Amino acid sequence: MYVDVHAHVIEGMLESAGEYGPRIVNVGDEGSVLEVGPYRTKPSKTLDFGVPSAFSDTTSRLAKMDEMGVDHLIQSTSPLFYLYWASPEIGIQTTGVQNDALAASSAKCPERLSWSATLPLQDVAASIEELNRAVATGACAVSFGTDSIGGRELDDADFWPLYERIEQLGIPIIFHPHPLPIADGKEDAYNLSWVVGYNYSETMAFARLTLGGVFDDFPRLRIVLPHGGGNVPYQLGRIEQARTSQPDSRARRRIDEYLECVFFELLVHDIRGRRLLLEVAGATQLVVGSNLGGWDSANGVALLDELGLSSKDHDRIAYRNAVDLFKLSRLVGAEQSA
Numbered sequence: 001m002y003v004d005v006h007a008h009v010i011e012g013m014l015e016s017a018g019e020y021g022p023r024i025v026n027v028g029d030e031g032s033v034l035e036v037g038p039y040r041t042k043p044s045k046t047l048d049f050g051v052p053s054a055f056s057d058t059t060s061r062l063a064k065m066d067e068m069g070v071d072h073l074i075q076s077t078s079p080l081f082y083l084y085w086a087s088p089e090i091g092i093q094t095t096g097v098q099n100d101a102l103a104a105s106s107a108k109c110p111e112r113l114s115w116s117a118t119l120p121l122q123d124v125a126a127s128i129e130e131l132n133r134a135v136a137t138g139a140c141a142v143s144f145g146t147d148s149i150g151g152r153e154l155d156d157a158d159f160w161p162l163y164e165r166i167e168q169l170g171i172p173i174i175f176h177p178h179p180l181p182i183a184d185g186k187e188d189a190y191n192l193s194w195v196v197g198y199n200y201s202e203t204m205a206f207a208r209l210t211l212g213g214v215f216d217d218f219p220r221l222r223i224v225l226p227h228g229g230g231n232v233p234y235q236l237g238r239i240e241q242a243r244t245s246q247p248d249s250r251a252r253r254r255i256d257e258y259l260e261c262v263f264f265e266l267l268v269h270d271i272r273g274r275r276l277l278l279e280v281a282g283a284t285q286l287v288v289g290s291n292l293g294g295w296d297s298a299n300g301v302a303l304l305d306e307l308g309l310s311s312k313d314h315d316r317i318a319y320r321n322a323v324d325l326f327k328l329s330r331l332v333g334a335e336q337s338a
Contacts, residue, residue: 001331002301003322004070005174006226006265006289008078010034010049011056012101017094022081024049036080039179042191047295054293058105062112064292069301071319072331073292075102076116076143079178084122084150091120091150092130099134106138114326116141116174122150124158128165140326141171141224145178146205154205155212155250163218172222172263172325177201194295202230206262207239213250215258222261222325226289228268233280263325265289266303266317267296274307283313287322 014022020037027033030043032050047055054064055078065073077098083091095118102115117134119127119142131142144154152158166173177198202225209215209223225232232239240255251258264281267289268274278286290300304317323332 001071001319002069002288002304003072003074003319003326003328003331004065004068004290004292004300005074005224005287005322005326006267006300007061007073007075007292008055008294009061009075009102009105010078010081011058011105013077013081013094013098016097017083017086017090020083020086020090026050034078034080037083037086039080041080042188044295047293058108058113061105061293062109065112068290068292068299070288070290070292072112072114072322072328074114074116074141074174074322074326075106076141076174076176077102077118079143079145079176082118082121082145082178084145084148084178086122088120088123088126091122092126095120095130099130099137099139103134103137103139111330114138114140114328116143118143119162121145121152121159121162124162127162131162131165131169135169135171139171140328141174142166143174143176146175146201147177147208153208155208155214160217163214163221167218167221170220170327172224174224174226175202175205176226191295198227199230202227203232203235206230206232207242210239210255210258211242211246211249211251213252215261216250216252219261222263224263224265224287224325226265226267226291228266228273228277229262229264229281233264233273233277236280259285263287263321266300267291267298268303269296269298271306274303278307283309283316284321286317287325288318 022036024032031048033041052060054061099117106113106115117139179193243249243251288300291297
């Protein structure tokens with residue numbers, strides 16, 4: 001069995017934010033782009049937003065899962081749709097639409113699809129209200145951006161009531177960077193804000209959560225970092241050095257001791273990077289991810305199988321860690337009765 005924790009969905013979410021869209025715009029021979037407020041994606045050679053795909057259609061998503069050998073998928077909204085920069089009113093409206101759309105998509109095939117809720121994080125009180133509603137509707141996780149969240153960062157004390165509620169509910173936070181407009185007006189050459197910028201943002205999220213004392217105050221909080229956690233496996237020692245040398249660090253434990261709170265998704269395209277991630281985090285802290293249907297999608301099943309692990313460690317990463325983390329025990333029951 002394989003559980004994939006990384007797939008973004010836009011189905012049922014377009015034109016939900018008034019003047020901000022989100023909308024698909026045809027650009028002729030180059031295909032189509034997504035517009036969300038001031039942000040516009042580049043035309044993609046591998047992803048056409050204007051046609052049915054795993055990104056925009058449940059039936060296509062299930063077919064792609066079959067092709068890749070994925071048994072169960074955790075769906076989340078596109079990080080382009082977080083809209084943390086918009087007014088609270090727009091954020092509350094659009095997250096409600098997004099969560100209803102995710103719930104509806106997952107309900108089409110609940111034995112194979114689950115979902116992670118999105119929140120209007122520019123308004124913490126409204127986020128707690130929407131979190132409660134989403135979990136009651138069936139969400140098994142909640143999705144956050146990594147930085148620049150309505151003028152706050154992840155170690156801002158304003159988020160403490162929300163972390164407390166998430167910890168009480170016992171669901172994980174799936175972090176994912178969200179692209180911001182290029183402030184200086186320069187072209188985003190090669191989409192480097194995604195290709196490289198996301199790795200930076202994931203590393204920043206880990207550093208703020210650890211150095212900022214979030215895991216100390218909420219020790220039962222569990223998070224998922226995509227793309228192998230950015231630069232974390234390679235620079236863990238540097239962040240530990242900051243813990244001991246920076247006067248504003250709130251971390252009360254060695255940084256590597258917080259790894260028990262973090263699950264790293266295995267979407268690392270170079271096997272040498274995956275081996276380092278395995279060595280640093282261990283099989284108990286890894287989960288399968290593919291960004292199914294996305295620009296950098298890779299077969300998460302194959303990424304795991306290439307590591308040649310023992311059956312025990314392979315199964316931990318393939319599904320057991322995710323089953324425990326997202327409370328998907330029904331899948332194990334189905335496996336044992338098969």
